[in-house]
Amino acid sequence: MFDNSNLSFAFISLPLMIQKLENFLIKNPGQTFFLLIVLSIPPFLINLGLLPLFADEPTRANVALEMIISKNFSVPTVGAEYYYNKPPLYNWILAGFYLLTGNFSEFTTRLPAIIPMFLYAISIYLAVSYFLKDKRIAALSGMLFLVNGRMLIYDSMLGHIDIFYSWLTFTSFMLIYFFLQRKNWFLLFLISYVITAITFLSKGFTSIVFQGFTLIAVLSYTKNFKKLFSWQHIASGLVSVLIIGSYFYNYFQYNPNFEGYFSTIWDQSSKRTAAEFGLYQSLVHIVQFPFEHIGHLFPASLLLLFCFHKNFINGIKQNPFLTFISVVFLANIWVYWLSPITRPRYLMMLYPLVFILWSHAYYTYREQxxxxxxxxxxxxxxxxxxxxxxxxxxxxxxxxxxxxxxxxxxxxxxxxxxxxxxxxxxxxxxxxxxxxxxxxxxxxxxxxxxxxxxxxHLEDNYFREAAVEMGAITKGQVLYFYQYHPAEADIPFHDQLIFYLQKTRMKQVKFTEDDAKSGYYFTFDRDLKNRNAQLIKSYKNLKLFQIK
Incomplete structure (x- = not known):
């Protein structure tokens, strides 16, 4: 006969279990946060290395791989040609992962982005917990960084520089506030400028923009603008210049073409302005910008609704830390708001500032x-x-x-x-x-x-397999990429092809416009002019030739 006592006990105990769980979550936000961090590791790491490298990943991988092959860590190259788009710090880190693990897999390529992602979330928690003394807001802010829509199913899968770079930039913001509260001007300037030098060697001029706008805005708001002319600021700026200059002095020993280096970085920056895209497209971008990013950050952006409380602005003004992050956000966001091709990953150092404000609004005003x-x-x-x-x-x-x-x-x-x-x-x-x-x-x-x-279903996978096969066929032999100039942008999967070829051969691919030399050649959508060229194999639009 069925025992109703067990069923009754279950119904009675279930509400008690729910209540105990709720009490634990309320009383232990810090423990809850770190438990969620541990639980998030498998979902983000499973099948991380499954897909071929895409977007900017193969470019970063190529530079790091060629540093190892050439044993020259001073000068970034792709296909043995100088690469000017980014300084090499992130590539040094990636090369270190390659050497440490002993492989050049997609999983290893993405680790230098994924590990900082978790460290970034923890840094948000620690900073907010310390400055706001509210572990609920700290835990929610840190987790929103991991589970917003953009991070959840896109950026967390890619070995891009942006998470690492943004983590360092956010850390600089927090340290500026820490030393600002203590009026320790020397450490405020020195540490933030050292981080600026490090981030400059990762991504270039963007770091100077963040440092400059942040300091100007914060010092102006706190009525300390004169500190920009202090010896502490000047000395710290010189330390930053010294660190950056030391790299370029070493770089100059291998390639004296500074003009090519800096003009390329400047050209990349100028392409993001209204001058490049025109007034109409820029205006459309300005209108769409906030709504687009609210969409990228969904469902975290649901908490924006709590910011409509009448006391929200006054609440920020009354809290020095919330005021600080608001000033930093406003000081830097306009650069991207006015740039028509701003990508969400460029704003990763600013997103947590918004998450903190949203989390504060949620816990402060939800009952009202x-x-x-x-x-x-x-x-x-x-x-x-x-x-x-x-x-x-x-x-x-x-x-x-x-x-x-x-x-x-x-x-x-x-x-x-x-x-x-x-x-x-x-x-x-x-x-x-x-x-x-x-x-x-x-x-x-x-x-x-x-x-x-x-x-x-990805075409990338076909080209990965083709590149690996061509690399195996030509291993130990000279391999040229025929007619690389000037149509690089017109060749789909260009950097992927180069990476998988070089990874398989452990030798640099050489670009050429001359097919008179003996060796192997691979081409995209074209044949060799040399009559002695023998077609070895075709792969869709790719062809592998040999000239003996």
Whole structure:
């Protein structure tokens, strides 16, 4: 006979368990944050190295690989030709990962971006916890950096420089505030300028813009503008110049073409201005800019609704730290707001400043905005239900052909999602924490299902395999990329081809416009003019020739 006592006990104990969970989340935001950090590691690392390198990844990888092959870490090159677009600090780090791990895989290439991503989130938590003395805001701000839409399913998969660079820039902001509070002008200037030198050697002139606008705005707002003319500022600036100058002095020993280096960096910067794109396109960008980035940051941007409280602005003014990050944000955001081809990853050092303000508004005003709170809670629940419905949809995309143990993974993800959705429904004041956990489940589903699916449908994978095969055929022999100039931009997957060829051969590819020399040649969409050229193999638009 069925025992009703066990069922009754379950119904009685369930509300108590929910209440205990809520009490834990309320009382232990710091422990909750670090638990979420640990839980986020598998979703972000699983299948991280599955897809071929794309976007800017192969360029960074090429420079680092060629440094190792040539044993010259002073001068960045691609295809043995000088590369001027970025200074080499990030490439040194990437080369270090290659040498440390002993491989040049996609997973290793992306680690120098993924590790700083976690360190960045932890840095946000530590800074906000220290300056605001509110671990709830600190935990939420740090996690929003990991689970906003842009980071969750795009930037966290790429071995780009921007996360590392933005982490250092954000750290500089926080240290400026730390020493500003103590009126320690020498350390304020010195440390921020040392970080500026480091970030300059990573990405170039952008670092000077951040340092300049930040210092001018902060010192002006705090009525310390005269400190820009102090010996502490001048001496610290000279230290930064010395660090940057030391690199370029060493660089000059190998390549005296400074004009080519600086003109390229300047040309890249000038392409992002209204002068390049025209007034109409610039105006359209200015109008779209805030809405576009609210979309990129969804669902974190839901918390923007709490900023409409009448006391929000006054609350910022009354808190020195919130005032500081607002001044820093406003001092730097306009550069990107006026730049028509601004990409979201360029703003990663500014996004956390917004997350802090949104988190502050959420915890400060949610009880005073019951209607908005109810709307946000309903949206969270609807999104959670959508995730629960979306996971079984994997069956309709024939993923069994690409995903191992598909049934087990779907059951696992669906069970966790239903449990988390139940918590979102039942918890009263801590709904955001299980919702953030659910977003990590979404990322895990993305890593398990979407990435393998993309692998089989991306043209990049074909060119990776073609480049690896050509590299194997020509290993130990001279290989030229025929007629590289001047149509690099017209060759799809150009840098991918170069990287996978060089990775397979462990020898630099040489660019040439002359087909008179003996050796192997690969071409894109063209034949060799040399009559003695023998076609070895064709790969769609690629061809591999040999001249004996």
């Amino acid at each position: 905005l019951p209607v908005i709170s109810k709307i946000v809670d309903r949206i969270l629940l609807i999104l959670a239900l959508a995730v629960c419905l979306g996971i079984p949809a994997a069956y309709f995309f024939e993923l069994q052909n690409f995903v191992t143990y598909l049934n087990i993974k779907i059951v696992f993800l669906l069970s966790i999602s239903i449990g988390i959705t139940f918590m979102i429904w039942r918890l009263k004041t801590s709904k955001l924490i299980p919702f953030i956990t659910l977003l990590l489940v979404v990322r895990l589903a993305f890593s398990w299902f979407i990435l393998p699916y993309r692998l089989t």
